[in-house]
Amino acid sequence: xxxxxxxxKDLILTGALTALMFIIYMIISIVMSLAGPVTxxxxxxxxxxxxxxxxxxxxxxxxxxxxxxxxxxxQGLLSFLVGAxxxxxxxxxxxxxxxxxxxxxxxxxxxxxxxxxxxxxxGIFTFGAIAPMNILRDAFMQTTLRNGLSQEYVDGLINxxxxxxxxxxxxxxxxGGLVGGFIGLKVLKKHFVKAGLVQAA
Amino acid sequence: xxxxxxxKILAVSFHGTARLDPRLKLLLLIILGxxxxxxxxxIPVLLLMLSVTLFVMAGSDPGWGIKMLITYLVISYLNxxxxxxxxxxxxxxxxxxxxxVLKMIPIITLGRWVIKSTYMDELxxxxxxxxxxxxxxxxFVVMFRYIPTLAIEYRMIRNTMRxxxxxxxxxxxxTHPFATVEYILIPLLMRCLKVSDELAxxxxxxxxxxxxxxxxxxxxxxxxxxxxxxxxxxxLVIALFVADRSEIGQYILWxxx
Numbered sequence: 262x263x264x265x266x267x268x269x270k271d272l273i274l275t276g277a278l279t280a281l282m283f284i285i286y287m288i289i290s291i292v293m294s295l296a297g298p299v300t301x302x303x304x305x306x307x308x309x310x311x312x313x314x315x316x317x318x319x320x321x322x323x324x325x326x327x328x329x330x331x332x333x334x335x336q337g338l339l340s341f342l343v344g345a346x347x348x349x350x351x352x353x354x355x356x357x358x359x360x361x362x363x364x365x366x367x368x369x370x371x372x373x374x375x376x377x378x379x380x381x382x383x384g385i386f387t388f389g390a391i392a393p394m395n396i397l398r399d400a401f402m403q404t405t406l407r408n409g410l411s412q413e414y415v416d417g418l419i420n421x422x423x424x425x426x427x428x429x430x431x432x433x434x435x436x437g438g439l440v441g442g443f444i445g446l447k448v449l450k451k452h453f454v455k456a457g458l459v460q461a462a
Numbered sequence: 463x464x465x466x467x468x469x470k471i472l473a474v475s476f477h478g479t480a481r482l483d484p485r486l487k488l489l490l491l492i493i494l495g496x497x498x499x500x501x502x503x504x505i506p507v508l509l510l511m512l513s514v515t516l517f518v519m520a521g522s523d524p525g526w527g528i529k530m531l532i533t534y535l536v537i538s539y540l541n542x543x544x545x546x547x548x549x550x551x552x553x554x555x556x557x558x559x560x561x562x563v564l565k566m567i568p569i570i571t572l573g574r575w576v577i578k579s580t581y582m583d584e585l586x587x588x589x590x591x592x593x594x595x596x597x598x599x600x601x602f603v604v605m606f607r608y609i610p611t612l613a614i615e616y617r618m619i620r621n622t623m624r625x626x627x628x629x630x631x632x633x634x635x636x637t638h639p640f641a642t643v644e645y646i647l648i649p650l651l652m653r654c655l656k657v658s659d660e661l662a663x664x665x666x667x668x669x670x671x672x673x674x675x676x677x678x679x680x681x682x683x684x685x686x687x688x689x690x691x692x693x694x695x696x697x698l699v700i701a702l703f704v705a706d707r708s709e710i711g712q713y714i715l716w717x718x719x
């Protein structure tokens with residue numbers, strides 16, 4: 262139990278890294294939704310894998326209760342600002358708060374906890390981004406069709422999110438978080454610990 | 463001495479709508495984000511884009527507004543032309559691309575203008591007056607400020623990579639996507655750490671962590687002007703919704719013969 266209060270330096274680092282995470286999220290989600298319905302439904306796991314590096318760096322530099330929540334809440338608020346479907350932002354915010362509250366807690370943070378928390382965050386984010394295509398199917402279809410998306414594309418999306426497939430996607434979200442976390446730790450060891458920028462975890 | 467500092471602070475380079483309260487700007491951005499995905503007719507969306515352009519032009523950035531309006535018109539024309547062409551797979555992809563870009567253009571127009579025309583200290587003070595805790599304000603403000611910097615850093619990293627011949631061709635990027643991500647992301651992260659350290663030092667000396675109430679020389683208030691503009695915006699949005707559901711919404715611009 263060292264100093265657990267977030268100070269100004271931590272907050273600034275969180276802000277800068279969150280900006281980077283959000284940019285990565287935007288680029289990957291736009292590219293993958295253009296590539297077709299099959300890749301579109303798998304964009305949250307892909308985002309989680311790449312963002313794992315950034316998130317692990319954040320958690321290693323700011324090993325305090327609250328860093329993950331702030332990163333998630335700000336990404337959620339931003340996704341409202343750029344006009345994503347409202348469940349995406351809600352998923353990000355709820356995921357971050359839950360992961361922070363349940364797994365990280367106020368005790369000292371270990372690498373295992375970091376990966377577990379990130380995996381939960383990524384899983385809930387996936388659920389928030391993809392599940393409305395099934396649960397709120399009618400509202401979703403109406404909006405997208407009226408937006409001028411073609412019938413084939415929307416049909417493809419709806420077909421991809423039927424029940425057995427949906428479970429696979431959400432599990433892929435959790436696994437994406439795990440993989441991202443492991444890759445992140447490896448990258449941390451390879452580049453940052455060696456350079457002395459991060460204390461060995 | 464004291465007087466000259468005061469004058470420097472009060473001599474702001476923005477005028478018109480750019481001097482509105484930052485909270486109002488963010489609120490407008492949220493409204494636009496929600497609305498632009500539910501308004502679909504050609505004419506209502508064009509009207510929406512026009513009003514965004516006018517708003518931005520009144521806020522000391524006319525060049526940007528006109529540029530984005532022209533981009534919007536060109537893309538919407540091309541996108542409509544596409545309805546009369548059918549190429550098997552490509553047509554679908556391009557039309558999705560077109561729709562996404564068309565939806566994003568008004569948001570990008572307003573968003574970049576908000577980032578450019580808002581002083582970060584103004585944003586901090588206005589958030590603080592809205593009662594948000596410091597732990598949310600600081601990361602949010604840093605993030606706003608940091609997004610343009612990221613673009614500059616990215617360009618520098620790409621230049622360096624090109625000089626050294628690392629992942630400098632499309633072929634190399636395509637054959638080694640993960641290596642490319644690593645080569646770009648790691649230097650960016652290193653820069654993030656450096657910049658945030660410097661920012662923290664600079665912020666601490668300026669009293670960023672002070673818990674007391676802040677005073678501002680510039681007038682920052684959610685006053686009558688802001689409420690009037692908010693009311694006008696809501697009227698406009700309702701009018702556009704009605705127009706969108708009526709016959710005007712069905713009309714297709716640029717009808718080909």
